[in-house]
Amino acid sequence: MQYNAMVRxxxxxxxxxxxxxxxxxxxxPPDQPGSLVVDYTADKPEDATHLEVGKFADWVEQNxxxxxxxxxxxxxxxxxxxxxLKTLHLETTGTNFEMAVLLGSKGADNTWKAEWKPVSxxxxxxxxxxxxxxxx
Amino acid sequence: MLLSISNKSSSIPSFxxxxxxxVRLGAAEFNLKADLPVHEGAALSGANSSPLSFKHAISDxxxxxxxxxxxxxxxxxxxxxxxxLRITVSPGGALLSGTAAGEWKNPFGVLKGLTLRNFxxxxxxxxxxxGLAVDAEFGSARxxxxxxxxxxxxxxxxxxxDEISLGSIxxxxxxxxxxxxxxxxxRVRDPAEPIRFYYCDGPAYxxxxxxxxxxxxxxxxxxxxxxxxxxxxxxxxTLAGRFLSDIDLGFLRLSAADDSRMGPALSVDEAERALxxxxxxxxxxxxxxxxxxxxxxxxxxxxxxxxxxRATTDVLVFKTPDFIFTWSKAKGxxxxxxxxxxxxxxxxxxxxxxxxxMRGACGPFTSEMVKQSIHTRFDLKARIDSGPESALRFxxxxxxxxxxxxDEVVSGQLPPNLxxxxxxxxxxxxxxxNGIRDAIHGSATALVQQLVDPTFPERSTQFLGALLxxxxxxxxxxxxxCRGWSVxxxxxxxxxxxxxSATSEREGEATPDRYARELRRRGMTAQQAASLIAxxxxxxxxxxxxxxxRRHYPETVGTPLLMLWALDRAGVPRESAxxxxxxPWRGEGFTLATVSHFRHVAKLPLPAHPRGLxxxxxxxxxxxxxxxxxxxxxxxxxxxxxxxxxxxxxxTT
Numbered sequence: 001m002q003y004n005a006m007v008r009x010x011x012x013x014x015x016x017x018x019x020x021x022x023x024x025x026x027x028x029p030p031d032q033p034g035s036l037v038v039d040y041t042a043d044k045p046e047d048a049t050h051l052e053v054g055k056f057a058d059w060v061e062q063n064x065x066x067x068x069x070x071x072x073x074x075x076x077x078x079x080x081x082x083x084x085l086k087t088l089h090l091e092t093t094g095t096n097f098e099m100a101v102l103l104g105s106k107g108a109d110n111t112w113k114a115e116w117k118p119v120s121x122x123x124x125x126x127x128x129x130x131x132x133x134x135x136x
Numbered sequence: 137m138l139l140s141i142s143n144k145s146s147s148i149p150s151f152x153x154x155x156x157x158x159v160r161l162g163a164a165e166f167n168l169k170a171d172l173p174v175h176e177g178a179a180l181s182g183a184n185s186s187p188l189s190f191k192h193a194i195s196d197x198x199x200x201x202x203x204x205x206x207x208x209x210x211x212x213x214x215x216x217x218x219x220x221l222r223i224t225v226s227p228g229g230a231l232l233s234g235t236a237a238g239e240w241k242n243p244f245g246v247l248k249g250l251t252l253r254n255f256x257x258x259x260x261x262x263x264x265x266x267g268l269a270v271d272a273e274f275g276s277a278r279x280x281x282x283x284x285x286x287x288x289x290x291x292x293x294x295x296x297x298d299e300i301s302l303g304s305i306x307x308x309x310x311x312x313x314x315x316x317x318x319x320x321x322x323r324v325r326d327p328a329e330p331i332r333f334y335y336c337d338g339p340a341y342x343x344x345x346x347x348x349x350x351x352x353x354x355x356x357x358x359x360x361x362x363x364x365x366x367x368x369x370x371x372x373x374t375l376a377g378r379f380l381s382d383i384d385l386g387f388l389r390l391s392a393a394d395d396s397r398m399g400p401a402l403s404v405d406e407a408e409r410a411l412x413x414x415x416x417x418x419x420x421x422x423x424x425x426x427x428x429x430x431x432x433x434x435x436x437x438x439x440x441x442x443x444x445x446r447a448t449t450d451v452l453v454f455k456t457p458d459f460i461f462t463w464s465k466a467k468g469x470x471x472x473x474x475x476x477x478x479x480x481x482x483x484x485x486x487x488x489x490x491x492x493x494m495r496g497a498c499g500p501f502t503s504e505m506v507k508q509s510i511h512t513r514f515d516l517k518a519r520i521d522s523g524p525e526s527a528l529r530f531x532x533x534x535x536x537x538x539x540x541x542x543d544e545v546v547s548g549q550l551p552p553n554l555x556x557x558x559x560x561x562x563x564x565x566x567x568x569x570n571g572i573r574d575a576i577h578g579s580a581t582a583l584v585q586q587l588v589d590p591t592f593p594e595r596s597t598q599f600l601g602a603l604l605x606x607x608x609x610x611x612x613x614x615x616x617x618c619r620g621w622s623v624x625x626x627x628x629x630x631x632x633x634x635x636x637s638a639t640s641e642r643e644g645e646a647t648p649d650r651y652a653r654e655l656r657r658r659g660m661t662a663q664q665a666a667s668l669i670a671x672x673x674x675x676x677x678x679x680x681x682x683x684x685x686r687r688h689y690p691e692t693v694g695t696p697l698l699m700l701w702a703l704d705r706a707g708v709p710r711e712s713a714x715x716x717x718x719x720p721w722r723g724e725g726f727t728l729a730t731v732s733h734f735r736h737v738a739k740l741p742l743p744a745h746p747r748g749l750x751x752x753x754x755x756x757x758x759x760x761x762x763x764x765x766x767x768x769x770x771x772x773x774x775x776x777x778x779x780x781x782x783x784x785x786x787x788t789t
Contacts, residue, residue, distance in 0.1 A: 068151040073178050075227045118225040122261040126157030133153040
């Protein structure tokens, strides 16, 4: 009889009550010895938990390093958006990390959309607004 | 599980981040991205991923601002090729920029001759006026231009120019020819504001006036700048503007006709093909009302300024100055004729009489000998030209009239072309009047010399008789005799005294012969001598007079017509004269006309001799018939000069 071993858990982005918890599972033994790989793609990130962009930036600073994603670098109108995790790829060797988060907010219909109106009063809308963070 | 990577790696990992998003405009997607981190605000930027119709792009843009796009019917189909329209989103706002190829000829069907290319969209959320920059072609000019929208409607097509000839715009866009005005060069009125050549569809918008217009332009007339604007409607063009300051030529100032602090207003007189300046006129420092002045650009032969100065009141001694002037930089100022009637300047005849050269030593005339109520007036015609060193040269011609007790006694032509220069520091009417007086005074000696010329004793007699206090004291008569001038009554030294004549006759001396000999010695003609002899010797009958003339003027006797004229001057009845000279009154081509008839023809004052007859050619042209009978060459002036002097009996006593 053959047995599979899985490691399950959650990756938490953020802290306290405002956090995004990502359920992850990794097969044991890994394909490459000593390296566990996590791949996550949200089915409906719009419907998942969202995190204020500022808190996301704080998390990035604490966990990835300062200056990787600075909230103040964003246009003012983008600083009030929320983050929804779209994809995550990490390898426990620490040599490969990649994540993409959507930026968006709830509209008048109370539906969260990855849209951004960068200029107040100016009806130009960016859709699929995404922040990509990649280890190089 | 908490994700913590950086602290768990053996080496310090580094990360990059990027912000991206998508914008849809027309049928094209714009994938915007910005690399992070940045020290300042991130700017997302991206271009169209597929070709994009210009109209669709414009449509979407204006629809973004809730307006419907309105493009004129002749607007071309333009496309932004792939990756040529860029959208940038930054902390400063959103910016769209890109260039669409294609061209638009004769925009709106109004700006004929203009071709627009390379439509450069530049639209920002900060300034939400939709506009396009364009490259343009107008003749040989390659100006920059712009298209301006008003709430989705394309309202304005404008190009900017540093310089262009008016004729080029008129011909290419309007099909109009304004003759000399075509040469006007429109230049920028302000280096920061180039000339605008545009069409505004609809009412004025964003500092653009309605319709076809060329503005923010300046022209130069007579070295002075005027701001102008050209507009056109219904096939008619209008150029209007105003000079920035007065046109000041020193002697002539053209200022605003109204209370404006700027210079004269200008418009175009299409009939004259000239600019029309509504100007206040100041000539020689005197404001002489307003006038219309025509102005043109410099040309080989034409004027740059042409106007009429028409004063409504007298200026000093000048009667309502009224004349037409022209000015050009090449030829300067010119007035063909400025009539100055009745210019008063009383000559000092005592001084002038004493200045006439004498053969011997004669005593001077004194003021007591001359009537006190003598006045002189001059009817002048001045020609004005630019002189050296910015002076004005006045060339004067005209007549003088001498009045005694307000009766005109003598008139005649002034020596021709009296000249005076009015220097810049003398540009006023007082200096002009003084200059004219000086010019007249300079010629007055010659003028009086003509009047007392013994060659014309009748004129001399008339003049002196009118000038001098009567009855003529012996002392004055002697002064006249000493000078050899003619004076009323017998002059013993040059003509017989009646009393002396009687004595001489008793002594058997032929006194009329002596008188005739003296007259001939002085150079008088038989005609002149006959008149004088007949006056002095009224007892002489026709036969004696003819005999006398035959002795002293044999050549005249040989010419019957001259003889006849001489006798006529002497008052010999025409039948008697004709019989004795054997000349018919009505000869071949000639007739004798009474002086009164001649006067009617020539409109001259009656000559002194009431019985005089003048010989005129019957077949003469009217112009020749009008030639005055006493026209003689003026002595003391130019040898070629001809003087017309008339005397009347008025004022003689």
